[in-house]
Amino acid sequence: MLRLSPEQMASRVAEDIPDGAYVNLGIGMPTKVANYVSADKQVIYHSENGILGVGPAPSPGEENPNLINAGKQYVTLLPGGCYFDNAESFAMMRGGHLDIAVLGAFQISMHGDIANWATDNDKFPPAVGGAMDLAVGARKLFVVMRHTTRDNGPKILEKCTYPLTGSGVVHRIFTDLAVIDITPKGLQVVELYGDNTFEDVQALTGAPLRPPA
Numbered sequence: 001m002l003r004l005s006p007e008q009m010a011s012r013v014a015e016d017i018p019d020g021a022y023v024n025l026g027i028g029m030p031t032k033v034a035n036y037v038s039a040d041k042q043v044i045y046h047s048e049n050g051i052l053g054v055g056p057a058p059s060p061g062e063e064n065p066n067l068i069n070a071g072k073q074y075v076t077l078l079p080g081g082c083y084f085d086n087a088e089s090f091a092m093m094r095g096g097h098l099d100i101a102v103l104g105a106f107q108i109s110m111h112g113d114i115a116n117w118a119t120d121n122d123k124f125p126p127a128v129g130g131a132m133d134l135a136v137g138a139r140k141l142f143v144v145m146r147h148t149t150r151d152n153g154p155k156i157l158e159k160c161t162y163p164l165t166g167s168g169v170v171h172r173i174f175t176d177l178a179v180i181d182i183t184p185k186g187l188q189v190v191e192l193y194g195d196n197t198f199e200d201v202q203a204l205t206g207a208p209l210r211p212p213a
């Protein structure tokens with residue numbers, strides 16, 4: 001079975017972001033999406049700590065210690081980019097000014113619910129960050145995540161068991177096995193990678209899928 005790498009998953013997400021879109025990239029795997037903007041598109045990436053116009057990761061040795069994203073990773077700033085305070089950043093997120101938010105997740109339900117924080121971690125206190133604001137503030141919500149947990153359990157379920165970040169907000173899921181849409185008729189497989197079969201992916205999913213058209 002073909003499983004995409006995080007870089008390949010980020011590249012696949014970038015393919016579905018339209019020209020001219022304003023897009024927030026969440027912490028973790030979503031931040032890699034900024035490295036894969038095609039030359040024929042202008043996409044304006046937003047980071048919730050207060051940057052508009054985030055560019056690809058800098059080359060080794062060219063890092064600016066004052067320029068980081070919300071995940072504390074070094075980034076670059078594209079021409080015309082700008083910085084602003086946290087209050088302005090969250091006003092953009094909450095005010096419907098973002099076309100797409102790309103988030104990671106622990107679980108997604110068949111109805112588009114997302115859970116991307118947990119309360120059972122002994123090392124770190126529970127912290128949802130700006131994910132709740134993004135889940136309801138962005139016009140579309142994309143999720144990029146591995147299809148299964150480390151022990152091969154499903155992350156796409158009939159019902160989430162972790163606390164919800166947002167209810168019925170996810171539009172499209174990009175996993176390392178497939179691309180899946182949340183639709184009124186259920187979970188619709190849009191694309192299977194490589195020689196992955198519908199049956200293979202269904203077996204690793206905790207909710208019924210609809211086959212590709």
